[in-house]
Amino acid sequence: MSPDFHRESHYLRGMLGLKLATDPRWANIAEKSLEEILTDHAFCEQKAATSGISLIVHHSDKQDIVDEVTPLVAEEWGHFRKVLKELKKRGLVLGRQRKDEYVNELLKLKKKGSNKEDNLLEDLLIFAMIEARSCERFRLLSLHVEDPDLRAFYHEFMVSEAGHYRLFLDLAKKYHPADKVKARWEEILTGEAEIMRNMELRGDRVH
Ligand SMILES: [Fe+2]
Numbered sequence: 001m002s003p004d005f006h007r008e009s010h011y012l013r014g015m016l017g018l019k020l021a022t023d024p025r026w027a028n029i030a031e032k033s034l035e036e037i038l039t040d041h042a043f044c045e046q047k048a049a050t051s052g053i054s055l056i057v058h059h060s061d062k063q064d065i066v067d068e069v070t071p072l073v074a075e076e077w078g079h080f081r082k083v084l085k086e087l088k089k090r091g092l093v094l095g096r097q098r099k100d101e102y103v104n105e106l107l108k109l110k111k112k113g114s115n116k117e118d119n120l121l122e123d124l125l126i127f128a129m130i131e132a133r134s135c136e137r138f139r140l141l142s143l144h145v146e147d148p149d150l151r152a153f154y155h156e157f158m159v160s161e162a163g164h165y166r167l168f169l170d171l172a173k174k175y176h177p178a179d180k181v182k183a184r185w186e187e188i189l190t191g192e193a194e195i196m197r198n199m200e201l202r203g204d205r206v207h
């Protein structure tokens with residue numbers, strides 16, 4: 001593997017905690033199926049907005065959730081619109097939503113909590129996980145795709161999803177003891193790395 005790949009891995013372990021880095025060559029594969037990856041990306045944003053709304057509805061008694069997730073939902077919907085605009089600009093169209101294998105596998109990691117508070121922790125950490133991996137993927141795209149406009153486009157998402165990753169982890173710590181959050185986060189990171197190891201690296205999917 002190239003020294004670049006190791007630099008990437010090191011950076012991401014430090015920043016996002018990911019236990020398995022994506023091969024940066026993935027970005028060049030993705031660029032070859034732009035319509036598909038933009039479509040998949042658009043639906044990732046839609047799902048992020050939808051999940052945020054559900055979180056607010058289910059935890060409307062928690063002021064910090066309502067206050068902080070509401071602007072996040074607006075931002076994710078803004079992302080959806082940005083991806084649509086990018087498709088249009090390039091004469092491409094939004095295709096149909098595909099099965100989200102990555103998220104389906106991640107959801108299997110969720111402990112079926114016996115109470116609402118434990119369920120909230122599971123949800124917040126799974127959301128943080130999706131943001132972290134998305135951030136890693138957008139970063140690779142922002143560094144390695146050939147089109148400079150696309151690099152700038154993905155850079156913006158990278159920054160924004162990094163903020164969301166942080167926000168979900170901070171919310172988890174607001175409602176649960178820090179050591180409990182840390183221990184469970186480690187387990188989820190390990191489980192996610194295992195999922196990634198077993199998934200085919202596809203250029204037409206964000207994850
Ligand atoms: Fe987003």
Ligand SMILES: [Fe+2]
Nearest residue numbers: 048131161164
């Ligand atoms: Fe996000």
